[in-house]
Amino acid sequence: MTLYKGDCLNELKKIDDDSIDLVYLDPPFFTQKTHKLKTRDNGREYEFTDTWNSLDDYLLFMKERLLECQRVLKKTGSIFLHCDKSASHHLRVILDQVFGLCNFQNEIIWSYKRWSNSKTSLQNAHQNIYFYSKTNNFKFNTIYTDYSPTTNIDQILQERERDKNGKAIYKKDELGNIITCKDKKGVPLSDVWEIPFLNPKANERTGYPTQKPILLLEQIIKIATDDGDTVLDPFCGSGTTLVAAKILNRKYTGIDISEEAIALTEHRLENPMKTKSDLLRKGKADYLNKNEYETAILKNLDAFPVQRNSGIDGFLKTNYLGKPVAVKIQKENEELNLAINKLLGASRKRGCKLSLLIKTSRDLSFIDFNKHSDLIIIDSYDLIIKNHMETHKFLSRTPF
């Protein structure tokens, strides 16, 4: 519950040996840039500089401070160092020196999707977090996650043993019945964390650059500490770590060299605001309103799926006469004429010069094609097959 304003090298010296359960730090990444950001109401601009004379300067700066972090940690404590590709390899070499190779626990990958841009290499969509403990007897709470939807839950619930060749097989009783095992809590958390990046529109945003999502910090704090333990962030910035610690009922200490950052952190702690990420709450699957059948058709057409429009299911990847080509798949029990009207209505709003309707059901409505030169109706493969089979069955039942 303490905030220190100052260089953490000096401020850390005020903290006792063996007194902290978790250090999380999000230092400058060695990007060689100045990071600036305005609050969304343009009321105020925050910035910090991350430019250095040399890599060695930066590494020396980091090593001095990591040594202090090591000192203040309890024997059961651990440290999570957040960085990115700019200097992650050098930082890990230093961590090996300060904490010892044997205390390296994990390289955590925080992966996210983000607004993108063109680039002649791959889009960056992850940052690295190095997890070291102070000793080999460290506090670790396993977090369980849900089974992935592709896992066969029945299989997980079966007990296993090894056959004479040492291969794992499912255990069976004398009668050959499967033996199910005790209750399972889910899958232990892995070292790749897919957590949404703080969206530019999120209310959680403070206007401080490089702000991290509270959800990320909550996960780290849950892993390494229990209720009432102490969390330290020597580069606290906008104070996300401390807000997460407060929400989770941990004690917290923050240090930052910038007066503005300290003021912002104090303000946030009075008024912790956490974005309820719909994406995370509902899961990605909830946004996918296409079933497997529709997805397969769109894939086959080389079309993008559209998830948020009732008249259009997708767009072809190639334009026609300079305009996108809308695709709609007739829904089960949807009348053909209704489907056409919906599609054409939505297409016209988008200025499409061609639309495709995939017809999936027999429907003998009269369609005036002269009215719709900008529409192609295609019978789905399975409709053609179904029609053929039924015609044929009918014929073979009829005596000639």
Place this chain on the structure above:
Amino acid sequence: MTLYKGDCLNELKKIDDDSIDLVYLDPPFFTQKTHKLKTRDNGREYEFTDTWNSLDDYLLFMKERLLECQRVLKKTGSIFLHCDKSASHHLRVILDQVFGLCNFQNEIIWSYKRWSNSKTSLQNAHQNIYFYSKTNNFKFNTIYTDYSPTTNIDQILQERERDKNGKAIYKKDELGNIITCKDKKGVPLSDVWEIPFLNPKANERTGYPTQKPILLLEQIIKIATDDGDTVLDPFCGSGTTLVAAKILNRKYTGIDISEEAIALTEHRLENPMKTKSDLLRKGKADYLNKNEYETAILKNLDAFPVQRNSGIDGFLKTNYLGKPVAVKIQKENEELNLAINKLLGASRKRGCKLSLLIKTSRDLSFIDFNKHSDLIIIDSYDLIIKNHMETHKFLSRTPF
């Protein structure tokens, strides 16, 4: 198309300077363990050792070999070094030395889901691939992926401009209509790749430890090379890189110190087999080559694919008159009549009472349907669209 047996340090010396477009290497990771694995029939055990006297020994070993890799690369070439957390930081320091910091392009995270029981730390679910180019003028093919389901695609298709306050707004014409923009190809691939770990039961599995999925290698090869370029793998192991190169029509060279690995690679190259786990079949992969186009059609028909039959590509999951229904997709440059004959020949041998041919190209051959009451010919979706677009273009060019 060459395989060398021997230490790659020596074998690389036989390769000319500036002659290779892509080096992928998956060297020992410095795990300090011996890796063993049996083939699925328990018939044979492959192993290799990854134990070293010291880290420095290992790093010297790697540096000597990376220098040779650098030498053989073309000016437009690049290298992908696959490793894991054991020594990734040290390897990247060496890569910085050999290729130069300015030629670092990406840290690719290959993430996968795995069974786990880890109690004292997070389950490892990723490996690292470092992507360096030889110069700053390197070959790079952007791969496009689908938009996120949370993205509103009809919005993405609108052009934008800035208003007098510098705010981005959607562009409209004089009548207030939306202006849509040029073709969109999708979202450029990011540096986090979720590709399923080779399932222990996958057909693709050879029994060689540390075998990588072909899909991973295909992606790397597509990014860094074009048709006919040369791919080199100095630690080729079971030969996955070379198999992927062969499937994608690239030239390839492999080196391995183990006679068994070379023999296995030769065998796999004669018989390139590619399996997709269910996860990928559900549509996370990009559909680019012919093979994948066919997979999409079969999936669309709810048919399962068959391998190695020139007359039949798959069978419907539902029978017709008690007999299976054979499916064939007309190949590129395959004449329609020839395709029909192949399909009917193979179908009759299996006693099918109905066969489907998916027609993918314009072909005006005369077909006597009275002769073939057991055959349905279906125009592929893209053929219908192509026909329509071309007819229309023709019409609009013709003066009335």
Place this chain on the structure above:
DNA sequence: TCCAGAGATGAATCCACCC
């Protein structure tokens, strides 16, 4: 040759509007 400024971009939230 290098720097500044403008333009393009898409994820995911916010929020106005509509029944």
Place this chain on the structure above:
DNA sequence: GGGGTGGATTCATCTCTGG
């Protein structure tokens, strides 16, 4: 009014252009 729909908004890069 409140739940759902879909348009509006914002940011962090990267590329391109002009001086």
